Amino acid sequence: MTQNATLPTRRDEAWRYADIDAVQRLGAGALDAWDEINVADGDTWHHTMVVGSDSPELHRFRIVLGAGARAELFATNIGGDFTRVEVEVTLGTGAHFEFGGVTIGGGDAVREFVTTTIHAQPNATSNQTVRSVHWGTGTGNFMGEIKVARGAQKTDAAQDFKGLLLEAGASANAVPQLEIFADDVKCAHGATVGQLDEAARYYMASRGLSPAQAQRLLVQAFIGDAFVELEDEAERETLLGAALTALERVTL
Template structure:
């Protein structure tokens, strides 16, 4: 007999920054549902998603498990903008010589809680992964990134990196990050970095001194900031659309 699905709570480490009110009333079966993708050896799969369920929506959780075969490649680029609570969770297991590329942006104000959670399992040698997440928040909104990298004992020559940066446009906004590395191999390159702060006012003044209106200058700086997350999208049109759709979510008052 199958076990009944249970709801996570903010006492669970992987849900510690989530919206507890949403979790208390969520549908257990829905929140525990995982999409699955299998990438055959030597092939590439890509997905590009914009998550904007609207401010009236109570919340959304999208969970994805991916297995990438030997020499394969999986790319995922996501933008979270809407809803009171939105969470995108990706778990990837990499075969020998496989690659995982992830780019994500959270952007929003009000009291939204937006988060990416990733688990990258380097199960075999010579696999690589790269994750870039950017958060732009204002009001009392929160942007989160929990990223876990696991390197198995036999996964020599692993090269894994993750980078999170957040810009808080207003004093009440916040961001949280929790990078984790669990490494059992000894010939690896693994790195993570994180920074949370305000928009570079010196750059804004520099642009204003050259006749660029302050609001446009700030928007250009935000565009460059979030562009990092989409930089590795090979298709120019898709990359530009992801960037344009993200910038369209900016609140004029916040900028």
């Protein structure tokens, strides 16, 4: 069997918007490289990351949360080539999963987050907030699947995606999926894509701010939602700073 025979195609739902040519450059071996994380009952796993370079990147996490455990993952994706962060998390009783992510950039790169959140036991909660800012012909994707098992009553799961397109050639895609087998649950998702508020830009210009300064402030406010639940101020500034540094590459 050749290596390409094991690689995904766009017919695979989870890879629908991916850069398949870049995935082929990564090779089939990269698809088996999962970070396996087991969080014991009552413990917390916390991780922040800035990902992206001029070569394709694939970061995969498989997380299992014990009863009352918590996982927190916050990421800024600034890839100059295809960059994908993929998370599969299984929640025990009363566990919580928190995810905040930003994809940002131009060029023709595809930057994406893909999550599968499995509520396997009752009383677990999850919250995912993703913001996407793109220009040129850049693309930001969020594919988030929530699965609620038959016995996972009192599940409370939420996803929120917002995309901001700074140029007409850019795109953002959100694919929320729900698979629910319990009847006493709360599962919500929302997705919107738009452009910068011209009224806000005009107001800032009238107060003496340059177009670049106004754009930076508006984008900073927009992406800040993804990191609201990140308590460490230094980590939050690192993630926001990486995103805003990427923004400096565009002049509109």
